[in-house]
Amino acid sequence: MSLAEFQNQIEEMEKKIREIQIFSEHQGVDLSNELAQMEKKLYDLKQNAYSNLTPWEKVNLARKMERPTALDYIKEVFTEFMEFHGDRYFGDDPAMIGGIARLGNLPITVIGQQKGRNTKENIYRNFGMPHPEGYRKALRLMKQAEKFRRPIICFIDTPGAFCGIAAEERGQGEAIARSLLHMSSLKVPIISIVIGEGGSGGALALGVADKIFMLEHSVYSILSPEGYASILWKDSSKAEAAAAQMKLTAEDLQDFKIIDGILKEPLGGAQENLREMSETIEDILKNEIQILRVQPIEKLLEKRYQKFRNIGI
Amino acid sequence: MLSGFFKKTKYINMPLESNRTQKKDPEAMVTIEEICPSIPDGMWKKCSKCGQILYKEDIENQGQVCIDCNHHFRMSASDRIQLMVDPETFESWEEELILQNPLEDPIYLEKLKKLQQTTQLHEAIVTGKGQIGGHEVVLGVMDSHFLMGSMGTIVGEKLTCAIEKATESKLPILIFTASGGARMQEGIFSLMQMAKTSAALGRHHEAGLLSIIVLTDPTTGGVTASFAMLGDIILAEPGALIGFAGPRVIRQTINQELPTGFQTSEFLLEHGFIDRIVARKKMKEVVTNILALHEEGKNESS
Numbered sequence: 001m002s003l004a005e006f007q008n009q010i011e012e013m014e015k016k017i018r019e020i021q022i023f024s025e026h027q028g029v030d031l032s033n034e035l036a037q038m039e040k041k042l043y044d045l046k047q048n049a050y051s052n053l054t055p056w057e058k059v060n061l062a063r064k065m066e067r068p069t070a071l072d073y074i075k076e077v078f079t080e081f082m083e084f085h086g087d088r089y090f091g092d093d094p095a096m097i098g099g100i101a102r103l104g105n106l107p108i109t110v111i112g113q114q115k116g117r118n119t120k121e122n123i124y125r126n127f128g129m130p131h132p133e134g135y136r137k138a139l140r141l142m143k144q145a146e147k148f149r150r151p152i153i154c155f156i157d158t159p160g161a162f163c164g165i166a167a168e169e170r171g172q173g174e175a176i177a178r179s180l181l182h183m184s185s186l187k188v189p190i191i192s193i194v195i196g197e198g199g200s201g202g203a204l205a206l207g208v209a210d211k212i213f214m215l216e217h218s219v220y221s222i223l224s225p226e227g228y229a230s231i232l233w234k235d236s237s238k239a240e241a242a243a244a245q246m247k248l249t250a251e252d253l254q255d256f257k258i259i260d261g262i263l264k265e266p267l268g269g270a271q272e273n274l275r276e277m278s279e280t281i282e283d284i285l286k287n288e289i290q291i292l293r294v295q296p297i298e299k300l301l302e303k304r305y306q307k308f309r310n311i312g313i
Numbered sequence: 314m315l316s317g318f319f320k321k322t323k324y325i326n327m328p329l330e331s332n333r334t335q336k337k338d339p340e341a342m343v344t345i346e347e348i349c350p351s352i353p354d355g356m357w358k359k360c361s362k363c364g365q366i367l368y369k370e371d372i373e374n375q376g377q378v379c380i381d382c383n384h385h386f387r388m389s390a391s392d393r394i395q396l397m398v399d400p401e402t403f404e405s406w407e408e409e410l411i412l413q414n415p416l417e418d419p420i421y422l423e424k425l426k427k428l429q430q431t432t433q434l435h436e437a438i439v440t441g442k443g444q445i446g447g448h449e450v451v452l453g454v455m456d457s458h459f460l461m462g463s464m465g466t467i468v469g470e471k472l473t474c475a476i477e478k479a480t481e482s483k484l485p486i487l488i489f490t491a492s493g494g495a496r497m498q499e500g501i502f503s504l505m506q507m508a509k510t511s512a513a514l515g516r517h518h519e520a521g522l523l524s525i526i527v528l529t530d531p532t533t534g535g536v537t538a539s540f541a542m543l544g545d546i547i548l549a550e551p552g553a554l555i556g557f558a559g560p561r562v563i564r565q566t567i568n569q570e571l572p573t574g575f576q577t578s579e580f581l582l583e584h585g586f587i588d589r590i591v592a593r594k595k596m597k598e599v600v601t602n603i604l605a606l607h608e609e610g611k612n613e614s615s
Contacts, residue, residue: 161538163558163566168576171586172557173537177511181543184512185519201495201507201538201557208508222495222504222535227562231497246500247416256415258501305512309473311505312466313410 003057006049013042046267053217055243059225061217062196063159065122066271070097070112070155073195076278077285078103078110087136090170095126095162096134098141100150103285109145111138111206112155115196128197129162132175135205139179146186151289154192154206159224161202176205183208184308185301189292191285193263194218194250195270200227210304211288212258214250215277216265220258221248258311360384362552376593385550385593387530389432390439390456393489397597398452403443407435408474413466413499421498424460434459436467437492440475445487446601448608451479453488457531462492464536465499469506472540476513485523485604486514490541493559494534507539514543523607525600528555528578528587546603547587549578550596555587 017038024031053061061067074081078101085092098111113130116122130138138154145152161172183190183205192209198220214220222228225243230236247253250262263280266273292300358369362384372378376396377386388396394403414422429435437459442451453472455462462468472488479486495503517524526544530553537557541547549555556576564571574580581587591599 161557163563165563165567165571165575168556168558168563169584171542171584174542174586176538176557177507177540177542180508180511180539181515181518184508184515200504201535204504204507205538208512220501222497222500228497245416245418248501253501256501258505305516308505308508308512311509312413312499312502313470 001049003049003053006045010042010045010049013038013045017042043267050217050265050268055219055246055249056225056240058217058249059197059219059239059243061269062219064269064271065117067196068270068274068277069115069117069128070157070195071114072274073155073278073281074101074110074112076274077282078108081110084141085137087133087140089136090133093126093131093134093137094124095128095130095158096138098138103151103153103282103289106289107148107150108153108289109141109150110153110155111141112195113158113203113206115157126162128158129160130158130202131162131164131167132170132172135161135172135175135179138206139175139182142183142186142190146188149188151189151191151293152186152209153285154190154209156192156194156198156203156206156220157196158199158202159197160199160227161205176201179205180208184305187297187301189289189300190304191288191292193281194220194259197224199224208304208308210292210300210307211260213261213263213284214253214259215263215270216250217269218250219243219248220250220253221246361386378593383551383592385530385552387457387491388593389458390434390454390489393454394439394441394443394452396593397445397487397600398443399445399447403441403452405439405441406471406475406478408471410436410467410470413502415466415502416498416500418498428459432456432458436471437462437464438468438471440471442478442484445597445604448601448604449484450604451475451482451484451486453486455489455491455536457491457493460496461531462490462536463494463496463503464492464506464510465496465503466506468496469503469509472510473506473513476510476517480513480517480520480522483520483522485525485607486517487525487527487600488540488544489527489529490532490536491529492532492534492536492541494536504535507535510540511543514540518543518545523604525603527591527596527600528581529553531555533557533559542586548589548591548596548599549581549587550593551578551590553578555581 020031020035081099081101083099097114101110113128114125115128116125142152190209191211192207194214196218200223225239226236228246229238229242253259254262266276270277356369358367358372360367360379363382365381371380377388412422412425434456437456439454453475476486524544526541526547528549532541532555554576560571578590582590
């Protein structure tokens, strides 16, 4: 059964539960047993629906406008967040955000690609597709973190780096390349979490980390399924088939040992319970940073190097 | 003066095939090929830029450059090595790497095997060590004839190994890029090669060693967004297509025509992303000079 079919059933069940609730209130009949049974059934149904998502359904869930963005998590997971702007060369890119904050008591630097929560904001945020100045701002903040020995946390959520004339003029390739080069040797712990879409080099530019995690329904791939289908099969409408072939889900990447772990999402996806999702993220960050911080920096850097060195062969 | 205008042009009369065959003498049968002046296959090449028909041997003597418009044709890795490296000094590093098919693409491995036969290459890059103008250097030469020079795990691994060997033996590295970017068929593994090669180049930098990148047509995508932009010195051949996103993708995204000269070597020079444009026939000389200048610096400090 597809997610859409499950969703029909779920909606139907929810409607029935509401009807029974109203009926029981109005008539003063105690139907709590029946209701509890139905709630249980609804829960099982949801569990079933979201534990067997196809890759394409995951792509759509990861792209959902209601899905929490980097700023949503930053507000929940950290305290005292202060956003910093600008790359000091050209401008400030709203598709990339960053600044300093506290994780518990620990000062950290947090960076992420930022999507909008509605169409208007998405236009302002360029749908989370950074220009070169976005990557240069991110790198500037990472270097700053290194200077003040703050661990770095990156939230990855982008369809990809923006493709346009201005992006090319200002060196999109160079900006991403420099990020990869420097991240591989920054002398502070780095943790990256894919929270939605991890699309191509534009995502990887925040992904050269000591530990990489993915939210359960997020995706991470070489290119969007549309782009992949367009390049390999000359037909971007075959995106669903492409998603099935690309191995872009969190499970796939864990099997490939490219990521270090999967963060379980609330039933129905992260948007259903931001608090619960944020607590999961907070817990993993606190645990992992503790482990990474006690390691001698040379050892940490060697491990980070080998982590990427060993991918593929 | 005008007499020449009224001169009757003389045409050569050629007996037609039909006239001959009428004789019904099998000996006298002549094929079309014999009547028409015969041109052996592959002797001529049409310039993809100016359309001029060129004698192939001429182009080869010019290092695959159009003698008419100076268009630099795409060059195989072996031709490039022959052009750049001092004779009999190139040592090719042929690692025995197993072809990978992580996405279980049904036709991918077959495609690679066919390409290996037709191109005589193991993969889209040749690595090794050689001398250029007497200076020892590690080389990575990409070849766009092999699946558009795309970077999958083997290209990433070979290049990383070469960079690491250069770092170990304290040698400069020279990389000729020619690539459409990360290889789609190997999915996320190809993407990760960008991080891997960049990190290796980072260590080469930290060791205080020289890296020279020469961008050739085409250099796009994940290769542009990794090692191609990370050389101490970045050169480019004239007129090469260099960019992050391909022109077709940008055209689709912004829904408008691209300005002429967009994403060429000249465009990158103007925008400050490369050091120099160097014509192919000057490339060896320029690289030799750069190597020599860094050689002297090294001696002074040691």
